Amino acid sequence: MTHPRVPYLKKVALFADLPEPSLLRLAEVAGLQRFSAQSYLFRQGEEPDFLYSFVEGGIVLVAGSGEKEAVVEFFGPGESVLLAAALLGLPYLVNARATTDGQALLIPAAKLRKLIDEDVALAAQCARTLSRHWRVLISQIKEIKTHSALERVANFIIAQTKKTKGAVSFALPGMKKEVATRLGITPETLSRTLRSLKKYGVDAEGDTLHISAIERIASLVETPPEAT
């Protein structure tokens, strides 16, 4: 009965909660696209033809094309990118490069712009998703403006896991040099910082970090018990 692409749509947070009719409308215009690691899905300055929602694999949003590259954020399965550009029909501000092989649902931007004016459920859901993105970016700006390199690395580690205590291991969402610019530091500084975190139980093994006790990392960043 239901469209073959609906199950894919269900995997994407942006669409998961939409009612059946909305899903069907989207399913009709959506297409599934494979991509391979290190390939570019789109480049800064291009006109947005699609909204990208990841079913599998991940990408990294990179600002600035030439020498000065800065990672804005990593995105993985279930997330959508560049809703903003697609909705406004303005050129992408960033590049998207795949960090792994994967597949994405592509929704034609023109169709999306049309649907959003007709479908409350979709429009409201877009607004909520964009709201979440807004908050993530605000946090990042706060972070960069008020915390040191070591604190940012610590916070990044904490953000990568849901656990608040005990041992954790996880893979970095991209190459170390990408993680570095995501944090607003150089690869060299990240390397040194990770080494200095060894004494707090952080061990790097390739692109996997082993944390012996996440609460020790958290203590680095919490305001140390103040008087007053």
Add this chain to the structure above:
Amino acid sequence: MTHPRVPYLKKVALFADLPEPSLLRLAEVAGLQRFSAQSYLFRQGEEPDFLYSFVEGGIVLVAGSGEKEAVVEFFGPGESVLLAAALLGLPYLVNARATTDGQALLIPAAKLRKLIDEDVALAAQCARTLSRHWRVLISQIKEIKTHSALERVANFIIAQTKKTKGAVSFALPGMKKEVATRLGITPETLSRTLRSLKKYGVDAEGDTLHISAIERIASLVETPPEAT
């Protein structure tokens, strides 16, 4: 015939293009609130009761309460803040402090959340406004991560005016120390940077900047003509 608060709603970009029925629904729940310079409209961590849209005057969004304050962005007449928190019903991530006296339209957050699920025009408009905000924040992140203090100040000056050449004068959107942290630098550094920009025709007089030729500032920031 029309509600007395509709003309105020018309002044706000978020609402200006909405059809009459949507405006009326909003007008019924909106309230006008005066605020005075330096007062806090809300503080970080509070539950969002309202969406704030400025009819007159401006505010500054400040992250971090204690010692480490960092300005996230300035907002003026016609703009709306914390749509994100209001829509999601999550605590504010930032403080809002008035930079001048003014008045704001307050839309109860609960009502807004209800309306957005029923009113396509409103929902779509929220999504578009949030999209614009997203792009502004992305630009700021790029800026901080890839440009030096001098370039950031130059870009800030350029962003404050619509003109692309000739002389300009404009008032800073807040105190110098606020502008400084907005740019991710200290007040001292801003002061020194402005002085070093004197030779490029930038003159500070109180909170007003006089630029003798905006294109000279622009040339500081454009990639100097590269070979290749």
Add this chain to the structure above:
DNA sequence: GCGGGTGCTTGATCTTGGTCAAGTGATGAC
């Protein structure tokens, strides 16, 4: 008038993190 608070500037000094350069290890082309 005077005194105190505040925002801004200026100078001297320090520190963080960036830059430059060299070296290692893994990977892949041939």
Add this chain to the structure above:
DNA sequence: GTCATCACTTGACCAAGATCAAGCACCCGC
């Protein structure tokens, strides 16, 4: 196999900008 490339690390050095400390100018209350 060799060689090149590339991510990453490490070390030595450097510089942009932060911090610390005065000093100035303005405003407001008294």
